[in-house]
Amino acid sequence: MAEYQISTNEGGITQITISGAVASTDSELFRAFSHLSSSKCALVNFLELSEASEELFTRLEDVSSRTKIKVIVTKPEFVTKCNKIGLQTFPTTKSATLSHAGDETLRLLIAQLRDVPILNTEAYKLIQHVASPDANFPELEKMLQNNAGLCSQILRTANSSYFMRSSKAETLQQAMVTLGFAPLRQIFIYNFYNSVGNFFGVQKDTVEHGQDCAKLAEYIAQSAGASQAECAKIRLIGLLHDVGRQALAFFFPQQYEKVQHLIRVDKNPSYLAELVVFGTEHQSIGSILANSWNFPDYLSKVIADHHYLKATDWNKLSLPVFCANNFLNQRDGEPFSPYYHKLEGYFFLKRAELPWKDIDAEFNEFLARPQEF
Structure with missing residues (x-):
């Protein structure tokens, strides 16, 4: 019995x-x-x-x-x-209890996200439209017609040398047809993230880290001979990889102070410190946000894996972000994972030779150059 x-x-x-x-x-x-x-x-x-x-x-x-x-x-x-x-x-009992804590964190976060103003922005509505099976260019044009900033960005991108049009796109619809829905979605996500950055504006360091990660990850990919389409995805992943961290810090500021203490004092990587405090970590949160915001699958998959690198199917996208992220953490005195062998592995995948003799100096020199974001 x-x-x-x-x-x-x-x-x-x-x-x-x-x-x-x-x-x-x-x-x-x-x-x-x-x-x-x-x-x-x-x-x-x-x-x-x-x-x-x-x-x-x-x-x-x-x-x-x-x-x-x-x-x-x-x-x-x-x-x-x-x-x-x-x-x-x-x-163990501890791991099960932490998982319960993680479930509760997710429940509270999702409940609070329903009321955030960023979900009412024009860029968010545009992302929802282009992700829909009923998306069409005439309807999209109506949605964009009063947004001069986005219209000019779309025209400028469509008429760039990358698309090699025989004649300039002179109307918004011509420009949208040239780009297609996938690149348009990328443009809308960038604009949406600007709204997210403003909403989470108290976290200037995290936003700047994301921008540096985007630039450096794209530079790594370009140096390995990645296509422009790959580079565009890698830049976007680099920008958004810590969006889960931003959300945790914004909605649970007191608890996130404990995370920062574990990072500073105990030298725990951010995701391990978050597991101790929240029972979940920013990778999982970021992936859930990316899915709920109708971002492309590659974004949610790589955001979920940018520390662990378990999903090898995504290595051509995740490795540059992993290397850039850990280089920046090392530079800034944060806990980091060794990245040199991963960098070598990425160049091996791309069948390219590493072009840098002094990675620290050359990466820092690249990041110091004035660049538009």
């Missing part, structure tokens, strides 16, 4: 710890699951569980329809059964 204990941990989360062998007749244990049903979230600890009947997993699946459950378990057979019914598994 199984034994169990119900407790409440420091985060106020109900936890039931089950030990021994659970039989299908353990009715007292199954009745105790009613304590879990009355909570928004709960932990179930299987670390001392030796055997488990199918009835245990059936009951847990039923409770999970009402309560967000995370299971603490290491035995492979129990992990497999939990995953089969859609339950998240964690090796």
